[in-house]
Amino acid sequence: DxxxxxxxxxxxxxxxxxxxxxxxxxxxxxxxxxxxxxxxxxxxxxxxxxxxxxxxxxxxxxxxxxxxxxxxxxxxxxxxxxxxxxxxxxxxxxxxxxxxxxxxxxxxxxxxxxxxxxxxxxxxxxxxxxxxxxxxxxxxxxxxxxxxxxxxxxxxxxxxxxxxxxxxxxxxxxxxxxxxxxxxxxxxxxxxxxxxxxxxxxxxxxxxxxxxxxxxxxxxxxxxxxxxxxxxxxxxxxxxxxxxxxxxxxxVTAVQALPHWLDSILEFFASLLFAIILVVLSSLFLFYMTTLNNAHARVINQLKDELAMVGRDRAFLAKQVKATSKGGEAGRHRVARGRTS
Structure with a gap:
């Protein structure tokens, strides 16, 4: 057993x-x-x-x-x-x-x-x-x-x-x-x-x-x-x-034993009118959250583009600094050779 x-x-x-x-x-x-x-x-x-x-x-x-x-x-x-x-x-x-x-x-x-x-x-x-x-x-x-x-x-x-x-x-x-x-x-x-x-x-x-x-x-x-x-x-x-x-x-028995005013409130919450209001408010809230989410997504994409642009600018500036430093070194070498000659 x-x-x-x-x-x-x-x-x-x-x-x-x-x-x-x-x-x-x-x-x-x-x-x-x-x-x-x-x-x-x-x-x-x-x-x-x-x-x-x-x-x-x-x-x-x-x-x-x-x-x-x-x-x-x-x-x-x-x-x-x-x-x-x-x-x-x-x-x-x-x-x-x-x-x-x-x-x-x-x-x-x-x-x-x-x-x-x-x-x-x-x-x-x-x-x-x-x-x-x-x-x-x-x-x-x-x-x-x-x-x-x-x-x-x-x-x-x-x-x-x-x-x-x-x-x-x-x-x-x-x-x-x-x-x-x-x-x-x-x-x-x-x-x-x-x-x-x-x-x-x-x-x-x-x-x-x-x-x-x-x-x-x-x-x-x-x-x-x-x-x-x-x-x-x-x-x-x-x-x-x-x-x-x-x-x-x-x-059901407990609801029937409630006071009349409280029973009326519960009847409103159980009515079709309240359901329609709830659906409309939920739809508006969902639309708002969807719009907010799309706005955040656009901001994120813009920030990503800005970060990529900053990265490209930094790479370009690094190349410029490197080229300038090489040119300065070449000029100093020519001046040094002229003095020795």
Whole structure:
């Protein structure tokens, strides 16, 4: 039972640990250019990590919402009608807790894998390469510290934290503790075990890519949150929304209980007029920022042209000074020869 409960988290963590190593070894034989090779590797890492979380969420959804008939017949003898009595699978009386447990497991196993990688892979590799002169040590070489891999690791953990926050509010605290340990363990490994990467990486392009990946993780985390709030009935056995048809109903009830003046303000914010005003203001702000960006780009180009002109002027003046100094030396030599004659 213990292995069955923890098997999804173990498989996902091992896949996130082993498959990038396999990708790194196989891409060497695919004969891509260095820049495209880095982009393709990052795309594979991102797809693997986000897809693993998405597959886990879809599997949990199919079990909780009674859309997987095979899972129902295997896990219990309850019929579809019994499963649909409460609007969710009766085998998960506290289904929010089950989803939160899976996110806890992913977070904890991710930390364990990172520590095991530092203590049992990177440190021994450094010792072997340093103190052993065999062919295996020369073939392995020192560990490279790959910034993109480490950043994508953090993005994956942040996505798991976002997904699980609505089900387990203490998960961000656990994630903060996890990343504190992760930071200092990686810092120690970097200082003691690793060497700089052989391939340089442009910070400007990589930052844009990492923000895009982080945005994808945020969008992925929105899907279960929105569906939980407005698409599935909360568990009736536990939780703060027991007895409600949907968690969204709590917000509707709270708004209806507000004073009339505050209710009118909220109605204005939810109206089409406010949406139109917001879109117009956002469009004007976007136009202003685009115009400002273009103006800055023109100023930068002008400054570049001025710097190039200054460089050409300095080169011309240097040639003139050099020619003048040569002419002065030739004149002094002629005067000296005339005096001697």
């Amino acid at each position: 213990f292995l069955v409960q923890y098997l999804p988290s173990i498989v996902i963590t091992l896949a996130n640990f082993l498959l990038p190593l396999i990708f790194g070894m196989t891409i060497v034989w695919e004969d891509y250019s260095p820049g495209f090779e880095i982009r393709l590797s990052l795309l594979r890492y991102v797809s693997l990590r986000l897809a693993s979380v998405a597959v886990l969420l879809v599997t949990l959804w199919s079990r909780i919402t009674c859309n997987n008939n095979n899972s129902i017949s295997i896990t219990s003898n309850s019929s579809i009608s019994d499963c649909q009595q409460c609007g969710y699978n009766i085998n998960y009386p506290c289904w929010e807790t089950r989803v939160g447990q899976e996110m806890y497991k992913l977070t904890i196993f991710d930390l364990i894998t990172s520590l095991v990688s530092v203590l049992l892979v990177e440190f021994p590799r450094k010792m072997i390469v340093t103190h052993c002169g065999c062919g295996l040590a020369r073939w392995m070489g020192e560990q490279e510290f790959s910034i993109p891999d480490q950043v994508l690791h953090i993005v994956y953990g942040q996505t798991v934290c976002w997904v699980g926050t609505i089900y387990c509010p203490l998960l961000p605290l656990l994630a903060a503790i996890k990343y504190t340990i992760f930071f200092y363990s990686k810092k120690l490994s970097l200082m003691l075990n690793c060497r700089p990467a052989t391939r340089p990486y442009r910070a400007s392009s990589s930052m844009f890519f990492f923000f895009i990946v982080l945005l994808l993780g945020l969008l992925l985390s929105w899907v279960p949150a929105i569906y939980t709030i407005g698409g599935i009935r909360p568990s009736q056995a536990c939780g703060p929304f027991t007895g409600q048809r949907l968690p969204w109903a709590v917000l």
